[in-house]
Amino acid sequence: xxxxxxxxxxxxxxxxxxxxxxxxxxxxxxxxxxxxxxxxxxxxxxxxxxxxxxxxxxxxxxxxxxxxxxxxxxxxxxxxxxxxxxxxxxxxxxxxxxxxxxxxxxxxxxxxxxxxxxxxxxxxxxxxxxxxxxxxxxxxxxxxxxxxxxxxxxxxxxxxxxxxxxxxxxxxxxxxxxxxxxxxxxxxxxxxxxxxxxxxxxxxxxxxxxxxxxxxxxxxxxxxxxxxxxxxxxxxxxxxxxxxxxxxxxxxxxxxxxxxxxxxxxxxxxxxxxxxxxxxxxxxxxxxxxxxxxxxxxxxxxxxxxxxxxxxxxxxxxxxxxxxxxxxxxxxxxxxxxxxxxxxxxxxxxxxxxxxxxxxxxxxxxxxxxxxxxxxxxxxxxxxxxxxxxxxxxxxxxxxxxxxxxxxxxxxxxxxxxxxxxxxxxxxxxxxxxxxxxxx
Numbered sequence: 001x002x003x004x005x006x007x008x009x010x011x012x013x014x015x016x017x018x019x020x021x022x023x024x025x026x027x028x029x030x031x032x033x034x035x036x037x038x039x040x041x042x043x044x045x046x047x048x049x050x051x052x053x054x055x056x057x058x059x060x061x062x063x064x065x066x067x068x069x070x071x072x073x074x075x076x077x078x079x080x081x082x083x084x085x086x087x088x089x090x091x092x093x094x095x096x097x098x099x100x101x102x103x104x105x106x107x108x109x110x111x112x113x114x115x116x117x118x119x120x121x122x123x124x125x126x127x128x129x130x131x132x133x134x135x136x137x138x139x140x141x142x143x144x145x146x147x148x149x150x151x152x153x154x155x156x157x158x159x160x161x162x163x164x165x166x167x168x169x170x171x172x173x174x175x176x177x178x179x180x181x182x183x184x185x186x187x188x189x190x191x192x193x194x195x196x197x198x199x200x201x202x203x204x205x206x207x208x209x210x211x212x213x214x215x216x217x218x219x220x221x222x223x224x225x226x227x228x229x230x231x232x233x234x235x236x237x238x239x240x241x242x243x244x245x246x247x248x249x250x251x252x253x254x255x256x257x258x259x260x261x262x263x264x265x266x267x268x269x270x271x272x273x274x275x276x277x278x279x280x281x282x283x284x285x286x287x288x289x290x291x292x293x294x295x296x297x298x299x300x301x302x303x304x305x306x307x308x309x310x311x312x313x314x315x316x317x318x319x320x321x322x323x324x325x326x327x328x329x330x331x332x333x334x335x336x337x338x339x340x341x342x343x344x345x346x347x348x349x350x351x352x353x354x355x356x357x358x359x360x361x362x363x364x365x366x367x368x369x370x371x372x373x374x375x376x377x378x379x380x381x382x383x384x385x386x387x388x389x390x391x392x393x394x395x396x397x398x399x400x401x402x403x404x405x406x407x408x409x410x411x412x413x414x415x416x417x418x419x420x421x422x423x424x425x426x427x428x429x430x431x432x433x434x435x436x437x438x439x440x
Contacts, residue, residue: 031160032105032135033092034416035372035379035409038331039322040193040219040288041134041164043315043371045337046070046110049086049426052402053362053387054341056311060231060247060297061343065391065398066428067114067125070295071249072183073231075123075173080396080431081115090422096411105135109424121175125185131165131290134193155201163193165256165290167225183229189254191221191288214264215277219324221258221288227251243301251293253319258286260324289321305345309364313337317371333373339366347391362387362402375413382406383420396430 036042050066051058057070067082068074086109094101110129117124137160143152171185195217231247261284262277278284297311315335322329341364346357363386370379383406391398401423408418 031092031103031137032090032133033103033408033418033420034094034136034138035418036132036134036164037136037138037159037161037195038372039320039325039328040191041132043335044109044130044133044164046129046131049084049400049424049428050360050389050398051309051341051362052086052400052424052426053385053389054309054339054343054364055366055383055385055404056297056309056339056341056364057295057313058297058309059229059249059295059311060245060299061307061309062231062245065389065396065430066400066426067112069110069112069127069129071229071231071247072125072171072185072227073173073181073229073247073249075114075125075171075183076175076181077120077173077231078114078116078123079120082113082396082431083429084110084112084114084426086110086424086426088422088424090420093419094416096416097414103137107133107135117172123173125169125171125173127167127169129167129169131167131189133164134161135164136161153201155199157197157199159195159197161193161195163191165189165191165288169225169227171227173229179232179234181231183231185227185229187225187227189223189225189256189290191219191223191256191258193219216261216263218261218263219258219286219288220261221256223254223256223290225252225254225290239303241303245299245301246297248294248296251295253292253316254290255321256288256290258288258324260284260286283324286323287321288323289319291318291320292316304348307343307345309341309343311337311339315371320371331372331374333371333378335369335371337366337368339364341365341385358390358393360387360389360391362389366406370408374415377410377413377415379409379415381408381420392430398428400424400426400428402426 033042046069048058048068048070050063051061058068059070062068062074062077067084088109089106092103112127114125139158141156143154167187167189169185169187173181173183175181197215199213229249233245235243237244263274266275293315295313299307299309301307317332318334320332344361346352366383368381372379383404385404387402389398389400403423405421408420409416411417
């Protein structure tokens with residue numbers, strides 16, 4: 001009893017940290033992909049915790065040991081009250097034709113709470129998750145010549161960004177019959193993107209008060225989103241113990257009316273004061289539009305211990321908008337992502353023995369053609385994934401560990417190539433708030 005109360009309180013106190021993880025002030029030790037600095041950030045790959053080890057969203061792979069974030073239709077299959085918290089660390093080794101850099105990013109990924117209204121027929125979900133991430137750090141160095149001066153003036157501009165678009169979602173899943181479930185979710189998409197630009201000159205006459213110029217660029221806004229899901233399953237197609245599961249989701253486009261604030265410090269009456277640079281200007285208001293997303297998947301269970309999954313995701317980024325920078329908006333291109341994975345569940349076999357039979361194992365690979373095309377180069381990503389699930393011996397709770405390694409981008413055309421590796425940890429709790437009912 002005390003352990004359950006402790007876990008519940010831990011989740012409650014971690015939620016504010018989760019919400020703030022994408023809106024805190026940027027700093028150099030916390031940065032992600034350099035490509036997340038374009039537009040309103042990189043799309044976040046939101047996978048259900050039990051399919052992270054395959055690199056798949058899990059749109060067609062529900063689990064009784066973890067809530068599903070990928071498909072609203074899965075919530076209809078909930079039998080127990082469940083909660084999930086996911087966090088992870090990702091390392092980016094970036095190189096171009098001239099230099100290299102290493103960035104590391106720790107983030108709380110998502111929180112979800114799923115509870116049955118009518119057990120195994122009608123379920124509800126409340127969740128928080130990122131939709132895009134914009135966490136980056138970059139430095140540009142140039143020089144210019146002053147008329148009448150023999151020496152050029154060197155200057156350096158560093159940009160540090162953080163934030164993105166986050167989603168607060170509530171939805172329902174309904175089981176129509178034994179083979180078909182449907183789901184719908186409505187969400188508030190909250191955008192908060194901050195970039196701090198610091199410019200310093202080798203000649204102090206170009207710096208106010210002899211100090212580097214610092215400008216804070218912040219874009220905020222909100223919009224409503226809608227998500228639909230369908231899930232089907234069929235048994236006994238090729239054998240007495242096999243099963244096929246098919247599913248699809250659709251995330252409709254989301255329009256956000258943005259407000260842009262440019263602020264800096266200036267000396268007023270010998271005192272530094274924060275002043276706004278764009279009050280009343282038309283450039284303060286803008287539009288950010290998230291694209292339509294279609295995600296489909298198929299999972300084949302050879303028997304209760306082996307399953308194979310394949311997924312296809314499409315995002316209509318050519319229809320996305322970022323009116324604050326039309327040049328960056330012009331880099332957008334339609335994105336497709338495909339992946340395959342395999343899972344082995346020896347812990348479900350009551351006859352299995354040995355230490356390694358107490359877990360679930362996952363493997364997978366994904367290919368993403370990217371949502372950006374710069375200098376006619378698609379920013380592609382290839383990733384390999386592995387995972388381990390530790391199920392509880394006494395309940396439906398579990399811990400999911402996943403690892404990934406991959407490559408993004410290219411060094412051609414003065415672009416950046418990133419070697420990416422990271423891990424995620426998910427805590428899945430089942431029926432920690434309510435006692436099991438004997439009758440329903």
